[in-house]
Amino acid sequence: MLDLEHYLELLGRLGMVPFEETGVFDPFLREIVEVEEAADPDEPIRITEVVWPGLWSGPLMxxxxxxxxxxxxxxxxRGxxxxxxxxxxxxxxxxxxVDLSHGWGSNSQWRTDFRLDYRTSxxxxxxxxxxxxxxxxxxxxLPRGLLTATERRELLRHRCLLRTPSNAEALAATGSWQTDLWPFDWQLPPRQTGR
Structure with missing residues (x-):
């Protein structure tokens, strides 16, 4: 297993550019590892520590x-x-x-399409x-409407839920809802008709 220094060196030689600045929290750039919940429920998200750096490949995250x-x-x-x-x-x-490569055997990781997130100016x-x-x-x-439009967008951007869903009771009745949300087919901005 590679340590962080060797990992960054290897991927740097492949053209990846690391970043770890701690500016405004942006789910496009950052994955939440741990939450310290503030006493004020309206306090916005603030980065307190970078655990590992991110990597760009041109405009591709x-x-x-x-x-x-x-x-x-x-x-x-928190939680x-x-x-x-x-x-x-x-x-x-x-x-x-939850990854599309889970449960399909040892070759599934290489046969599963990657999620592609791009950012340009x-x-x-x-x-x-x-x-x-x-x-x-x-x-x-899940059945339609169990996640609100805001919750669907947050799930897609953050790759996870941020808060308990507003329809938590209805979701709980579906069984293993947390792993059955299936955001894999969604994109932002939404696909335009005729594209």
Missing amino acids: FSRAGVRIRAGAHHAE VADRSPLYWTFLRRHRPT KEERVNADAQADIDDPGDRG
């Missing part, structure tokens, strides 16, 4: 930086934003993950190759 944050419960709940299943992720310590595309309309969740995964 190769790997988000891992960060510890402080936030009020209206922005990110949800840092412990709910992390989608598009094969493995994380101390956290469940003119646009941002989250899960750029997806085909479904995020505002019409469709028949895959």
Whole structure:
């Protein structure tokens, strides 16, 4: 297993550019590793520590930086934003993950499409190759309407839930809802008709 220094050296030789600045929290750039919940529920998300750096490959986000944050419960709940299943992720310590390569055998990681997130000075595309309309969740995964439009967008951008969903009771009745949300087909901005 590579330590961080050798990992960054290897990927740097492949053209990746690391970043770890601690400016304003941006889910495009950063993954929440741990939440310190503030007493004021309206306190916005603030980065307190970078755990690992992120990596760019040109305009493509190769790997988000891992960060510890402080936030009020209206922005990110401890135990949800840092412990709910992390989608598009094969493995994380101390956290469940949901990835399309899970459960298909040893070759599945190499046969599963990557999530592609791009940012340029003119646009941002989250899960750029997806085909479904995020505002019409469709028949895959959970029944329609169990996540609000805001919750669906947060799930797609953060790759996890940030707070207990508003329809938590209805979701709990579906069984293993936390791993069945199925955001893999959504993209932001939503796909335009005729594209």
